[in-house]
Amino acid sequence: MSSAAAMTVSPREAKRYEEKDFGFWLYLMSDAVIFACLFATYLVMAGNAAGGPTPKDVFSLERAAAETALLLLSSTTFGIAAVSLWAGDRSKVLLWLAITLLLGAGFIALEFGEFSGMIAEGAGPDRSGFLSAFFTLVGTHGLHVSVGLVWILVMIGQVFAKGLTAPVASRLMRLGLFWHFLDIIWVVIFSVVYLPGLL
Amino acid sequence: MDIFGRLTIESLPFYSAIAASGAAVTVLGGLSVVAVITYFGAWRLVLFQWLSSVDHKKIGIMYIMLALVMLVRGFVDAAMMRSQQAIALNSDGYLPPGHFDQIFSSHGTIMIFFMAMPFLSGLINLIMPQQIGSRDVAFPFMNAVSLWLSMAGAALVLISLVIGKFSTAGWTAYPPYSGLEFTPGVGVDYWIWAVLISGFGSTMSGINFLVTIIKCRAPGMTMFRLPLFTWTVFITSVLIIFAFPALTVACAMLALDRTLGMHFFTNGMGGNMMNYINLFWLWGHPEVYILILPAFGVFSEVVAVFSQKRLFGYISLVLATMAIGLLSFTVWLHHFFTMGSSARVNSFFGTMTTIIAVPTGVKVFDWLLTMYRGRIIFKPPMLFTIGFLVTFVIGGLSGVLLALPPIDYLMHNTTFLIAHFHNMIIPGVLFGYLAGYMFWFPKAFGFKLNEKWGTRAFWCWIVGFYVAFMPLYVLGLLGMPRRMEHYEIAAWQPHLIVAAFGAFIILLGMICLGVQLWVSVRDRIEALDLTGDPWNGRSLEWATSSPAAPYNFAVLPKVECRDAWWDMKQRGVAYRRPEKYEDIVMPKNTFAGAVIGAAGFAFGFAMIWWIWWLALLSLAVIGAAIIVRASNDDDEFVMPASEVKAIEDARFPQLAKAPKNAMEDEPGFAGQPAPEAAA
Ligand code: HEM
Ligand SMILES: [Cu+2]
Numbered sequence: 001m002s003s004a005a006a007m008t009v010s011p012r013e014a015k016r017y018e019e020k021d022f023g024f025w026l027y028l029m030s031d032a033v034i035f036a037c038l039f040a041t042y043l044v045m046a047g048n049a050a051g052g053p054t055p056k057d058v059f060s061l062e063r064a065a066a067e068t069a070l071l072l073l074s075s076t077t078f079g080i081a082a083v084s085l086w087a088g089d090r091s092k093v094l095l096w097l098a099i100t101l102l103l104g105a106g107f108i109a110l111e112f113g114e115f116s117g118m119i120a121e122g123a124g125p126d127r128s129g130f131l132s133a134f135f136t137l138v139g140t141h142g143l144h145v146s147v148g149l150v151w152i153l154v155m156i157g158q159v160f161a162k163g164l165t166a167p168v169a170s171r172l173m174r175l176g177l178f179w180h181f182l183d184i185i186w187v188v189i190f191s192v193v194y195l196p197g198l199l
Numbered sequence: 200m201d202i203f204g205r206l207t208i209e210s211l212p213f214y215s216a217i218a219a220s221g222a223a224v225t226v227l228g229g230l231s232v233v234a235v236i237t238y239f240g241a242w243r244l245v246l247f248q249w250l251s252s253v254d255h256k257k258i259g260i261m262y263i264m265l266a267l268v269m270l271v272r273g274f275v276d277a278a279m280m281r282s283q284q285a286i287a288l289n290s291d292g293y294l295p296p297g298h299f300d301q302i303f304s305s306h307g308t309i310m311i312f313f314m315a316m317p318f319l320s321g322l323i324n325l326i327m328p329q330q331i332g333s334r335d336v337a338f339p340f341m342n343a344v345s346l347w348l349s350m351a352g353a354a355l356v357l358i359s360l361v362i363g364k365f366s367t368a369g370w371t372a373y374p375p376y377s378g379l380e381f382t383p384g385v386g387v388d389y390w391i392w393a394v395l396i397s398g399f400g401s402t403m404s405g406i407n408f409l410v411t412i413i414k415c416r417a418p419g420m421t422m423f424r425l426p427l428f429t430w431t432v433f434i435t436s437v438l439i440i441f442a443f444p445a446l447t448v449a450c451a452m453l454a455l456d457r458t459l460g461m462h463f464f465t466n467g468m469g470g471n472m473m474n475y476i477n478l479f480w481l482w483g484h485p486e487v488y489i490l491i492l493p494a495f496g497v498f499s500e501v502v503a504v505f506s507q508k509r510l511f512g513y514i515s516l517v518l519a520t521m522a523i524g525l526l527s528f529t530v531w532l533h534h535f536f537t538m539g540s541s542a543r544v545n546s547f548f549g550t551m552t553t554i555i556a557v558p559t560g561v562k563v564f565d566w567l568l569t570m571y572r573g574r575i576i577f578k579p580p581m582l583f584t585i586g587f588l589v590t591f592v593i594g595g596l597s598g599v600l601l602a603l604p605p606i607d608y609l610m611h612n613t614t615f616l617i618a619h620f621h622n623m624i625i626p627g628v629l630f631g632y633l634a635g636y637m638f639w640f641p642k643a644f645g646f647k648l649n650e651k652w653g654t655r656a657f658w659c660w661i662v663g664f665y666v667a668f669m670p671l672y673v674l675g676l677l678g679m680p681r682r683m684e685h686y687e688i689a690a691w692q693p694h695l696i697v698a699a700f701g702a703f704i705i706l707l708g709m710i711c712l713g714v715q716l717w718v719s720v721r722d723r724i725e726a727l728d729l730t731g732d733p734w735n736g737r738s739l740e741w742a743t744s745s746p747a748a749p750y751n752f753a754v755l756p757k758v759e760c761r762d763a764w765w766d767m768k769q770r771g772v773a774y775r776r777p778e779k780y781e782d783i784v785m786p787k788n789t790f791a792g793a794v795i796g797a798a799g800f801a802f803g804f805a806m807i808w809w810i811w812w813l814a815l816l817s818l819a820v821i822g823a824a825i826i827v828r829a830s831n832d833d834d835e836f837v838m839p840a841s842e843v844k845a846i847e848d849a850r851f852p853q854l855a856k857a858p859k860n861a862m863e864d865e866p867g868f869a870g871q872p873a874p875e876a877a878a
Binding site: 012015018019020022023026027029030031033034036037038041044045048049050125126127128129130131132133135136150154157158162165167171 | 337338402405407409410413414415441443444445447448451452455456459460461462463465467468469470474478481784822826829830832
């Protein structure tokens with residue numbers, strides 16, 4: 001953290017941020033185990049359609065691909081926001097965070113459409129074990145993304161109100177970890193849930 | 200939609216005298232706490248010094264208070280079951296089946312989640328930061344959130360006695376019985392949300408402790424100089440971080456089944472109930488090591504201090520702890536050998552289970568060899584340790600028996616199993632925590648607990664334990680299933696009467712604990728701990744004053760070897776006045792933790808009773824509290840060097856007044872290292 005003048009920190013502060021980053025990594029590990037359990041459950045239950053719709057009937061490759069594109073793109077735009085943070089360029093940070101927010105919101109909108117469409121067709125989470133597992137796994141990821149969106153909004157507010165101070169920068173870095181983590185989870189969802197379901 | 204969800208006036212327990220009196224005791228208990236605080240005019244103190252505190256020592260004390268209250272509640276449940284079974288031969292006894300089922304469910308749930316877990320978090324909070332020479336845990340605010348989420352979960356279990364009913368599905372809540380189809384009421388939902396909410400708190404504690412141990416050690420405190428208690432906390436935290444998610448997922452899915460009609464674990468519609476049982480024990484087996492490893496840590500500290508010897512086999516104890524931690528993830532299937540796995544799978548898990556006994560055996564030998572040729576001083580913590588060593592081995596042997604699938608097929612679900620795990624968990628976990636409570640009490644409050652009553656408590660507990668649980672081994676061999684409300688086999692009754700008598704002796708042990716606390720507070724002036732080192736201790740928590748200053752260490756200690764404090768005493772550098780004091784940065788108190796806890800309670804209550812607006816509202820409060828807190832860059836204050844100096848200066852005259860070594864008068868005192876007189 002050298003570039004912006006506001007970001008010079010005392011050794012004590014630096015140590016605090018290091019602790020927070022490490023703690024956040026541990027949280028991500030723990031959250032990864034949550035997803036691992038959800039994936040395992042999905043794999044166990046993917047065949048339990050109970051006479052109802054099967055993966056082939058309810059998944060759409062186009063939509064899953066569009067969701068993937070939005071989320072991957074949002075990881076990239078977050079990356080650019082992070083680079084602007086190092087450069088100390090506040091307005092660019094704001095701009096790229098806003099774009100990330102929009103892309104993420106687009107992802108959630110698509111997912112919302114997918115879920116409500118399925119429920120309307122009678123393929124809701126209470127239809128079969130397979131659908132319970134599907135909605136819960138993908139929905140948990142969606143819930144995380146929604147929390148991420150609120151977090152991005154809060155950080156936009158903080159950058160706006162406080163500037164690129166050291167605490168704000170440190171929070172942005174952890175938000176980045178969270179956002180990229182969700183991206184990785186999505187890639188696994190895409191390859192474990194959607195692809196085998198459609199192929 | 201009704202604004203009270205499914206909550207109606209019929210939810211109050213007027214249908215049964217026993218249930219109504221349980222509710223009355225709970226309500227009166229709550230009211231009397233309020234009354235006592237008001238009587239002593241202590242509201243300001245309670246609110247601004249405790250409720251809003253982020254000091255790890257105060258948080259630790261509040262955890263232990265919660266644990267002791269829940270120990271009483273859990274014991275009342277146990278006593279009710281023991282008396283019911285003593286009389287229920289060919290009769291209904293005094294508890295109807297539905298009520299009996301609630302009692303074993305709440306007993307198990309309370310003892311594991313709301314007695315043992317808070318006790319463990321409390322002892323860790325109180326001691327671990329001081330043992331590593333740190334001023335606090337890494338995240339003091341998150342620590343407060345953990346505490347208040349545990350409180351919220353415990354409050355849900357307690358309130359279930361007053362509003363609605365508790366679960367009848369046992370502490371494990373196996374589906375399909377725990378599903379909506381077979382158990383429609385609110386009981387299982389109480390269980391789910393109490394466990395989920397406190398589980399979040401535990402996960403955060405695990406993260407907090409691990410970061411603290413890795414990042415906040417004093418200069419020179421390398422990993423292999425950590426006191427053994429801290430080592431066990433380290434491994435326990437790793438287990439918490441990786442095991443609790445499985446419980447969270449299992450409970451959340453059960454909640455989805457029950458609330459949104461999903462089919463994770465239902466009988467039909469593609470549900471798979473074995474998935475619940477796998478997930479539950481994927482957490483459940485590591486959980487028993489989460490509970491017991493820190494107790495092993497306490498025993499390791501106690502045995503060295505009261506044998507007045509260096510701990511034998513430090514490295515082997517650390518390695519054994521690590522091995523147990525790793526192996527604990529490879530044995531979960533032994534909880535359901537009988538549920539249809541193939542012989543190969545069963546024999547794998549049976550083998551792993553017997554292997555895990557090996558590192559545990561290593562530990563037992565290390566403790567024995569620490570005592571060998573030591574000059575043992577029989578203080579209550581040491582009595583509990585010796586009682587543990589003897590009794591635990593018996594429980595371990597019965598565990599190795601149960602690890603063999605063919606034997607488990609015979610013994611599964613009998614009282615043999617009940618005897619086995621109480622045989623591990625009472626001497627192992629509870630005795631460890633009680634030893635820690637008596638060992639570290641002076642560090643928390645500045646005076647020692649009465650030893651006479653501590654010794655009495657020990658004898659009642661150990662004798663009561665044998666009388667209450669040895670008959671259950673026999674009953675298991677006679678084929679008595681667990682969780683029986685009444686029975687027709689006359690041969691069982693004598694054993695059950697003996698067991699009830701054992702529970703009565705344990706009751707005397709509980710009373711002794713209460714009297715001990717009372718007498719100790721009354722006579723505290725005679726038992727003051729002026730040096731901060733009442734037992735001639737070895738690790739750094741004894742370097743601070745008792746009770747420790749808010750910042751623990753005015754100047755961070757420099758560690759040069761294991762048993763850092765012992766070493767400082769020997770080198771004559773203990774109790775040195777530093778040349779100058781420095782400003783210390785401290786976390787500010789905040790009510791945000793208690794607010795999140797209260798909202799967590801409201802959220803759980805709303806989800807149990809399907810009061811959706813309240814659920815949304817409390818989630819919004821939690822979200823707002825987190826956002827406000829996370830946007831606050833002003834959460835610390837500086838305690839000026841002058842104030843630190845004033846606090847420290849007040850300590851040195853006390854040290855001068857104190858006897859040279861608090862253990863001097865003990866028969867068998869081995870001398871050295873004498874603390875230096877204050878400069
Ligand atoms: C204080 C003395 C205690 C007594 C007299 C006692 C007694 C009992 C009894 C009578 C049962 C029911 C057995 C059955 O199903 O037939 C039981 C179950 C249980 N106890 Fe204890 N107990 C004690 C302490 C503890 C402690 C300290 C813990 C844990 C830390 C504990 C955890 C459990 C659990 C998990 C169950 C199983 C509940 C279920 O069936 O779902 N108990 N205990
Ligand atoms: Cu186990």
